[in-house]
Ligand SMILES: *[C@@H]1O[C@H](CO)[C@@H](O)[C@H](O)[C@H]1NC(C)=O
């Protein structure tokens with residue numbers, strides 16, 4: 158089984174106390190269907206997505222004008238590395254004429270920012286965490302790297318060599334390890350595709366690794382769907398990823414780090430954070446990208462690479478550049494950091510909203 162490069166994209170909009178979160182589970186940018194509306198210029202989903210989000214916000218502020226003044230922060234993870242910078246860029250453009258959005262910062266968690274750097278950091282992550290052997294690591298970095306494989310896969314033309322390498326990688330990593338958190342147990346019922354069964358909480362587990370299955374089951378209850386006023390259209394069951402949507406898979410390869418660069422130049426604080434147990438968008442790729450960006454922008458280090466604390470324990474590591482661009486890891490956290498490290502994530506999130514560096518001591 159091939160797993161998609163990630164599963165969750167969350168777009169959250171915080172208006173100091175008001176918190177929206179739209180979970181777009183699944184990835185790539187959808188489009189095609191809507192890109193070919195009669196009489197409309199062909200547009201990629203990404204542009205549509207940002208534009209739709211902008212329209213949503215405009216109308217939201219019309220309906221709730223009492224929030225117009227508030228500081229606005231946007232955060233999300235994974236493919237939100239594309240959605241959020243694009244939306245923020247549109248907001249800034251819009252503001253030039255209308256001054257509507259009081260955008261104070263964006264935070265991106267385990268984000269896709271640059272295809273090759275992000276995806277090719279997977280090999281080292283697997284290898285250094287003991288998930289693949291030395292020889293497989295070598296093949297995975299020389300014969301066929303991950304960005305090449307994904308690229309071929311999305312073009313429907315996987316080469317024999319990439320197929321061989323990936324098959325070896327999959328065998329060694331095994332389906333019993335969660336690629337979104339390599340130290341977390343997997344949901345056994347999910348691995349065996351019995352996702353209709355509600356799994357009892359495992360004894361001694363502080364994290365319910367079956368929460369995704371349980372959520373899917375919950376959202377498929379008729380009373381829940383009725384309460385949410387959600388109707389199923391073109392599908393019989395609500396699932397995390399659905400084939401009724403067409404995805405523009407290759408948008409993935411368009412770098413969004415260049416947009417992040419524009420945002421920083423426009424004075425918008427940016428934080429990139431990484432759950433450090435995620436192998437899908439590993440911290441090493443994000444750290445490299447942020448560091449490179451700081452160099453390009455001529456931003457000096459204002460907080461040198463150091464640990465930060467939550468309680469009396471290390472919550473992760475952080476570095477800040479030019480008091481505007483920051484990188485942080487969350488120790489022991491998954492791709493969806495708040496899921497596996499809620500307390501540490503909360504400290505990071507609060508610091509982000511307060512525009513302060515992460516706690517240096519306890
Ligand atoms: C909104 O902004 C105006 C101008 O900056 C300020 O005078 C006013 O107090 C603000 N209102 C609220 C509710 O924050």
Ligand SMILES: *[C@@H]1O[C@H](CO)[C@@H](O)[C@H](O)[C@H]1NC(C)=O
Pocket residue numbers: 273277298301302304305
């Ligand atoms: C990945 O593979 C592509 C295609 O073979 C190559 O151009 C690129 O340099 C490789 N990247 C890394 C980091 O090895």
